[in-house]
Amino acid sequence: MFQSQVSRKLLLAFLAAGLVGLAGCSSRPETTATDQPPRATHVKRAAAPAPKPKAEGPKVVPVSAKATQPSGRVLTVPKGTPITAIVDQTLAGDKNHKGDTFVASLSSPVKIDGKTVLPKGAHITGKVVTAKKHELKVALASVVIHGKSYDLETNSLRPSDKIKTASAKSKEKANQKANQKIDNSKLAVNSQLTFKLSKPVTVPAKG
Numbered sequence: 001m002f003q004s005q006v007s008r009k010l011l012l013a014f015l016a017a018g019l020v021g022l023a024g025c026s027s028r029p030e031t032t033a034t035d036q037p038p039r040a041t042h043v044k045r046a047a048a049p050a051p052k053p054k055a056e057g058p059k060v061v062p063v064s065a066k067a068t069q070p071s072g073r074v075l076t077v078p079k080g081t082p083i084t085a086i087v088d089q090t091l092a093g094d095k096n097h098k099g100d101t102f103v104a105s106l107s108s109p110v111k112i113d114g115k116t117v118l119p120k121g122a123h124i125t126g127k128v129v130t131a132k133k134h135e136l137k138v139a140l141a142s143v144v145i146h147g148k149s150y151d152l153e154t155n156s157l158r159p160s161d162k163i164k165t166a167s168a169k170s171k172e173k174a175n176q177k178a179n180q181k182i183d184n185s186k187l188a189v190n191s192q193l194t195f196k197l198s199k200p201v202t203v204p205a206k207g
Helices: 002-027 166-177
Strands: 074-077 082-087 101-106 110-112 115-118 123-132 135-145 148-151 192-196 201-204
Touching: 074 110, 074 115, 082 123, 082 135, 101 135, 115 135, 135 192, 135 201, 148 201
Parallel strands: none
Antiparallel strands: 074 201, 082 101, 082 192, 101 123, 110 115, 123 135, 135 148
16 A cells, blocks of 8 residues: 555555646747848849940041132133123212212123123122213122132223113114213213223132
8 A cells, every 4th residue: 555655645645746847848939930030141243234335426527628728720711801890880970979889680601711700690799980070980899609709800890881772872863963962970870880900810610
């Protein structure tokens, strides 16, 4: 009977120790994956792409000097060359003054050795040389060729020196027979006068 009591005590002791052990295990906090500190992870960043080279614009090709500058060839219109101009406005000795300018145009081209140096229709500037009540004289002052003006020196003419048609010539003869004095104080618009160069002029050659 004594042995059975001892055996019972030992069994109770073992059971108590087992319960204490179980209680200790249950009291420990369970560690989960979320409770663990995160591991330091080194994220490798991708290298930035190298900048693309800028596309070069089209290269500027210099314009040839020959395309923008004149060739430099010139021709000289000799002294005595006739130049026929059409007066584009009316002039009068009692209204205009010495030194006044007027507009005219070349009625026919001027050629040298078969080459046209002053084209028909070229812009011409004339000047009044004498302006009196009963007298008017004019001359040419300049001509425009290829956009540039070139000075002219010519003889001076009166209105009666204008180129006359057949009817005008017959009318003038009738007036002379009637002893009527020719009016040299007025030059009508569209009158044609043929001047002569009193000094050579150098102008650019065409082409």
